[in-house]
Amino acid sequence: MTASSVSSRKVLSKIATNRLQKELTEWQINPPSGFTHKVTDNLQRWVIEVNGAQGTIYANEKYQLQVDFPENYPMEAPQVIFLPPAPLHPHIYSNGHICLDILYDSWSPAMTVGSICISILSMLSSSTVKERPEDNDRYVKNCRNGRSPKETRWWFHDDKV
């Protein structure tokens, strides 16, 4: 199992439920291009298919994002990881964890699942090499007990990719 299984599974607050329902409705009317929401009846965990953008090194590849919402979303960021196999990317670890500031320190409650998806696609698209982060093995070993990426103290240093 992935780290997500450990994320707090407390039921969503009323505010969180209302907001997620709104986001889902909006997504169904106007989904971000390149993404497909896999329909389930679980509002608290979304699985989203990502299509690599044309003209990038991920063109014609498909990946899956798993988004888990905390009880007091949107005050707290959702936990976003790639389900295996995670794309080869300098900021994506082999366990699916994504080093992207908006998912952690720079989260803002005005962001949405849609805006997160676009950021992730943009991060993928700007990569020129398919490789793992330098510290991949060490990090993944540390996370072995199913630790959530939200518990990691991330160090955001590369704003080019």
Place this chain on the structure above:
Amino acid sequence: MMLLKLVQFTYPNSVYHFVSVDSLSLTNPKFNFNSIHFTFKVRARESSSPRDGGSNDAGDFECNICFELAEDPIVTLCGHLFCWPCLYKWLHIHSHSHECPVCKALIQEEKLIPLYGRGKTQTDPRSKPIPDLEIPHRPAGQRPATAPAPDTNNFLNFGFGGFAPMASARFGNFAVSSGIGGLFPSLLDMNVHGFHNPLYGPRHAYGPRFSSRFHGGHHGHEIFHSRRGHQENNLLKTFLLMFAIFLVLVMIL
């Protein structure tokens, strides 16, 4: 006696129907209430229905955090709208910095602007308990000074220099004889402006304040009047009218 009308009008991309009750039927509160209720329901449904192309009119007034119609709405200097409880919780409980969730502009709480619509003014907000414990009351609006009084009374300076502030203080100190000429234009002026705007009267929450500022300049027809200007004018004119009556009495006796 009751008059009913079916009213239909279009709003950007939706049609509203509601029963309008003529003022005569206001004596029947029950019916009136039902009709208001009905109108409200139509509107509520309109605002929550899916919209074409994801754009909507109600969205302009949705909180940027909970995405609901903003409750205790408050707007930042950068122009972003929130519920006060949502913004407070974000700034004080969850966020590490005092930034606008939308644009990351720095937020100074004393510079937040509450939006006072017409909707909830009847209830005292302090009486409404906010479920999530210690959220303080929404910051109050900052009310700039009202517009300065218009210059309609400058003819007084014209005719007889030191007499101008008589409206506020020096009523008894009169240099009467030369005053009559100047008075009648002002009485005429009262007919033009004085009771021109009765609707604004009761709405004006702050009592008239009497400044004793009368600038030099020409007495001309003022196109723009502030509400306060009207009140001052009215008061001044009442004084002048009383003064004229007084003069006439003095002359007769």
